Amino acid sequence: xxxxxxxxxxxxxxxxxxxxxxxxxxxxxxxxxxxxxxxxxxxxxxxxxxxxxxxxxxxxxxxxxxxxxxxxxxxxxxxxxxxxxxxxxxxxxxxxxxxxxxxxxxxxxxxxxxxxxxxxxxxxxxxxxxxxxxxxxxxxxxxxxxxxxxxxxxxxxxxxxxxxxxxxxxxxxxxxxxxxxxxxxxxxxxxxxxxxxxxxxxxxxxxxxxxxxxxxxxxxxxxxxxxxxxxxxxxxxxxxxxxxx
Amino acid sequence: xxxxxxxxxxxxxxxxxxxxxxxxxxxxxxxxxxxxxxxxxxxxxxxxxxxxxxxxxxxxxxxxxxxxxxxxxxxxxxxxxxxxxxxxxxxxxxxxxxxxxxxxxxxxxxxxxxxxxxxxxxxxxxxxxxxxxxxxxxxxxxxxxxxxxxxxxxxxxxxxxxxxxxxxxxxxxxxxxxxxxxxxxxxxxxxxxxxxxxxxxxxxxxxxxxxxxxxxxxxxxxxxxxxxxxxxxxxxxxxxxxxxxxxxxxxxxxxxxxxxxxxxxxxxxxxxxxxxxxxxxxxxxxxxxxxxxxxxxxxxxxxxxxxxxxxxxxxxxxxxxxxxxxxxxxxxxxxxxxxxxxxxxxxxxxxxxxxxxxxxxxxxxxxxxxxxxxxxxxxxxxxx
Numbered sequence: 001x002x003x004x005x006x007x008x009x010x011x012x013x014x015x016x017x018x019x020x021x022x023x024x025x026x027x028x029x030x031x032x033x034x035x036x037x038x039x040x041x042x043x044x045x046x047x048x049x050x051x052x053x054x055x056x057x058x059x060x061x062x063x064x065x066x067x068x069x070x071x072x073x074x075x076x077x078x079x080x081x082x083x084x085x086x087x088x089x090x091x092x093x094x095x096x097x098x099x100x101x102x103x104x105x106x107x108x109x110x111x112x113x114x115x116x117x118x119x120x121x122x123x124x125x126x127x128x129x130x131x132x133x134x135x136x137x138x139x140x141x142x143x144x145x146x147x148x149x150x151x152x153x154x155x156x157x158x159x160x161x162x163x164x165x166x167x168x169x170x171x172x173x174x175x176x177x178x179x180x181x182x183x184x185x186x187x188x189x190x191x192x193x194x195x196x197x198x199x200x201x202x203x204x205x206x207x208x209x210x211x212x213x214x215x216x217x218x219x220x221x222x223x224x225x226x227x228x229x230x231x232x233x234x235x236x237x238x239x240x241x242x243x244x245x
Numbered sequence: 246x247x248x249x250x251x252x253x254x255x256x257x258x259x260x261x262x263x264x265x266x267x268x269x270x271x272x273x274x275x276x277x278x279x280x281x282x283x284x285x286x287x288x289x290x291x292x293x294x295x296x297x298x299x300x301x302x303x304x305x306x307x308x309x310x311x312x313x314x315x316x317x318x319x320x321x322x323x324x325x326x327x328x329x330x331x332x333x334x335x336x337x338x339x340x341x342x343x344x345x346x347x348x349x350x351x352x353x354x355x356x357x358x359x360x361x362x363x364x365x366x367x368x369x370x371x372x373x374x375x376x377x378x379x380x381x382x383x384x385x386x387x388x389x390x391x392x393x394x395x396x397x398x399x400x401x402x403x404x405x406x407x408x409x410x411x412x413x414x415x416x417x418x419x420x421x422x423x424x425x426x427x428x429x430x431x432x433x434x435x436x437x438x439x440x441x442x443x444x445x446x447x448x449x450x451x452x453x454x455x456x457x458x459x460x461x462x463x464x465x466x467x468x469x470x471x472x473x474x475x476x477x478x479x480x481x482x483x484x485x486x487x488x489x490x491x492x493x494x495x496x497x498x499x500x501x502x503x504x505x506x507x508x509x510x511x512x513x514x515x516x517x518x519x520x521x522x523x524x525x526x527x528x529x530x531x532x533x534x535x536x537x538x539x540x541x542x543x544x545x546x547x548x549x550x551x552x553x554x555x556x557x558x559x560x561x562x563x564x565x566x567x568x569x570x571x572x573x574x575x576x577x578x579x580x581x582x583x584x585x586x587x588x589x590x591x592x593x594x595x596x597x598x599x600x601x602x603x604x605x606x607x608x609x610x611x612x613x614x615x616x617x618x619x620x621x622x623x624x625x626x627x628x629x
Contacts, residue, residue, distance in 0.1 A: 120329075120331070120334065122327060122328070122329040122330065122331035123331045123332065123333050123334065124331075125296070125327060125331055126325065126327055126330075126331030126332070126333075126390075126393075127331075127333070128296065128320070129294060129296055129320055129325035129327070129331075129403075130320060130321065130325055130344055130345050130348065130393070130394075131317045131318065131319070131320035131321030131322075131345065131348055132317065132344075132348065133317050136348075140333070141333050141335065144335035144336075145333075145334060145335050147335075219334075219335035219336070220377055221334045221335055221336065221337065221377030221378060221379055222334055222335055
């Protein structure tokens, strides 16, 4: 079994062409990246604003409720709605991205919200007291201080998206999910297992890249002490577990 | 000058945090707002820079109502120091301090240059500027907080319990340095604390507030200790207030006795020849360093053999030091020194007490015996 999976993965022929692994990997990355970008553009500003103003916390609760929706079911519903309205590839691609965006919004929203709202009240008070406007406080103090939690939200969302993007293959879109769906249909277990390994590897790789970006962008003062690191880890774990629940 | 005119702050629930507060904080002086928790002292402070808006009344800085300014612009012209420093953890110390100059439009490089100057002023020179706030101790963070408030050189500073979160030793050090700094800078400062000792030490003028946001008494420290206006203030000012008031009384010329002295290194024989008394004062380059018992020693006098219990008072210092020098001296003779530390002579406790009895106590303000109270109080005025 293991050797057949290894053979499938290392067969140069499987990496080339329209249905090759390289192409599928890039497709997978493309859907995931687009979804993450759209979700971040929606959720991060809203989350930060809710944290900044303290108003609209119900939005966080509603977004969390969305986590209960089964992705595959949602995908079929959205796809059926779009299939009569769009033509060509986008009839399947747009529903896929919508589902992935909906999936990614809750962790992003929670990260941005808790990151901003948990900024040291004394620092916020000092910022206003020295004459910063609300916008300056948000941009110069709250968002930089929230970066560790924003990043844990982004990483959590990225993992979710990459894992779930495989179901796009169920409505005949590309990506690494093809190997799972097609492998299942043809009883080609080496292909299925190979696809699963590729998805896992991609998720870990992307998480690693994001971790490096986090190290480079989070201000040094927020990661120097072991205490603050522990706090960040605890908060990140809270975001993860909230997501899992 | 900062002036409160019948300032009231009421919250939606109906609680009154500040009740009809009127007083003046004079230019170039430290006015301390002191009182138990819930007396509205912090609320009063935060209304000056409009972190809290009053329900009614006016606060004027140099005769201009703070309400006429844009709140953010007003705050950039007022130094603000808070209890836990509130440094921005995402910015290095130098950039924390450069915040207000940058908000005022100073170019970054120049603002940082100014920040380094101010950091040096508060005792954080060199590489402290490049650290992160999380790498500093509590006392150092508070210094940065003060530096940050001073960076744009505002004429007015608001300080909300700036030294209360650090340990007592560091607190005393910060207070001393703060006073030294203020002597040079002469800012108009409103300072909030719950600690009456801090208020007495730092305040040129002290406003004692009672729960419910009412001003109980406004006076300088010596007056407050001598004439607390009622039981509340008397209890708040605390025990030993008669003795503590001596801190604010200058020492008059005391009848100093010439004291026999010997330098360090004196042999036991020489020491015994120098005095008939049980105790002998030892000096080092004319500066008193300690007492010794000539009949007890067996070797030439060295520093480790000295009795260190006695304090040395400066002739120009407060009466409290002179009395303490007499009370603490093992020979019962209090050591009095000149400003350069050289010995002037000794004085006995009863002589200091005589001097104390001869000093004038702050005269009682007539208004304090017959306070002009609101209608709910009985008018006890005598001169009607």
